[in-house]
Amino acid sequence: MPVAQNSSVLEKPGTTIPGLLAFAGLVLLLILSLAAFITAENEAGNVAGGNIISGILLLTLAGIAMPGFFLVQPNQTKVLILFGKYVGTVKEPGWHWANPFTSTERQKVSLRIQNFTTEISKVNDADGNPIEIAAVIVWHVEDTARAVFEVEDYHDFVRIQSETAIRHLGTQYPYEDHTGTAVSLRANPDEIATSLHTELQNRLTEAGVKVVETRLTHLAYATEIAEAMLRRQQASAIIAARRAIVEGAVGMVEEALTMLNTRNVVNLNEEQKAALVANLLVVLTSEQQTQPVLNTSA
Numbered sequence: 242m243p244v245a246q247n248s249s250v251l252e253k254p255g256t257t258i259p260g261l262l263a264f265a266g267l268v269l270l271l272i273l274s275l276a277a278f279i280t281a282e283n284e285a286g287n288v289a290g291g292n293i294i295s296g297i298l299l300l301t302l303a304g305i306a307m308p309g310f311f312l313v314q315p316n317q318t319k320v321l322i323l324f325g326k327y328v329g330t331v332k333e334p335g336w337h338w339a340n341p342f343t344s345t346e347r348q349k350v351s352l353r354i355q356n357f358t359t360e361i362s363k364v365n366d367a368d369g370n371p372i373e374i375a376a377v378i379v380w381h382v383e384d385t386a387r388a389v390f391e392v393e394d395y396h397d398f399v400r401i402q403s404e405t406a407i408r409h410l411g412t413q414y415p416y417e418d419h420t421g422t423a424v425s426l427r428a429n430p431d432e433i434a435t436s437l438h439t440e441l442q443n444r445l446t447e448a449g450v451k452v453v454e455t456r457l458t459h460l461a462y463a464t465e466i467a468e469a470m471l472r473r474q475q476a477s478a479i480i481a482a483r484r485a486i487v488e489g490a491v492g493m494v495e496e497a498l499t500m501l502n503t504r505n506v507v508n509l510n511e512e513q514k515a516a517l518v519a520n521l522l523v524v525l526t527s528e529q530q531t532q533p534v535l536n537t538s539a
Contacts, residue, residue: 252386252449255321255329260310260336267303274299309341316353320389322346330385350385354453359404361459364411366426371463374411374426376437378403379453380445387449395448402444410437416462426460433457494518 277296312335313319319331321343331337332352339347356379366372380399382388388395411426414433418425424432437455445452498514 257337263338270303308344320348375459383451384449
């Protein structure tokens with residue numbers, strides 16, 4: 242079977258006439274029609290009839306030409322469609338005149354940067370935990386022909402594809418990585434934003450849309466597990482803090498024993514060293530203030 246060819250419509254420049262020049266031509270038509278009617282009053286017979294017909298034709302031509310005028314503002318375009326066929330896009334700001342029969346199907350497409358925040362979506366992350374996620378999407382139309390002809394409503398298309406991409410992103414990564422080796426939604430915002438940008442651009446290229454920036458604006462555990470996950474985070478933080486305290490205490494004890502031996506302050510046997518280490522670790526790692534105990538026995 243023959244392979245179907247891509248019927249994608251590509252943007253091309255539209256053909257127009259400067260509005261001021263076209264307006265001068267329109268005024269000329271009106272003057273000529275008026276002159277024909279005036280001349281017809283001073284003539285008789287076939288000459289007068291011919292002048293009247295000429296005046297009517299010129300006036301009709303001027304009326305047909307009038308809808309061809311239109312304005313294009315900066316960073317906006319007009320897509321010209323003639324009898325259902327795309328004939329070009331006008332991007333140059335100013336006053337233009339084009340084929341008046343394009344006026345009924347002429348469409349305005351903005352090239353200005355637009356942004357919106359997606360609805361908060363509830364999905365399961367890579368670990369299966371329910372999370373809430375939303376993002377801000379900054380975009381603009383790059384190819385007006387694709388935006389108008391490839392999708393029904395490119396604004397709607399951008400919104401739906403953005404929400405779909407964000408939901409897919411939420412299932413690809415864990416909310417947080419407890420091993421410290423993988424990319425997570427919470428700990429790697431730049432990598433996550435890049436991944437979302439790439440996926441969304443792939444989805445919107447067909448509609449002629451360029452994604453300028455994407456960034457998560459909301460990220461949280463779902464309500465039903467938020468309290469449990471908060472306790473888990475608190476426990477992880479406590480464990481990490483205690484580990485740092487113990488590592489520091491061991492280093493201080495090691496340094497104290499080295500200094501005692503180096504300076505010959507006191508000679509300790511193994512049993513005494515063990516007792517000293519135990520006492521120092523208790524003092525250094527205790528969460529409460531400790532009281533010194535003096536051994537007064539002989």
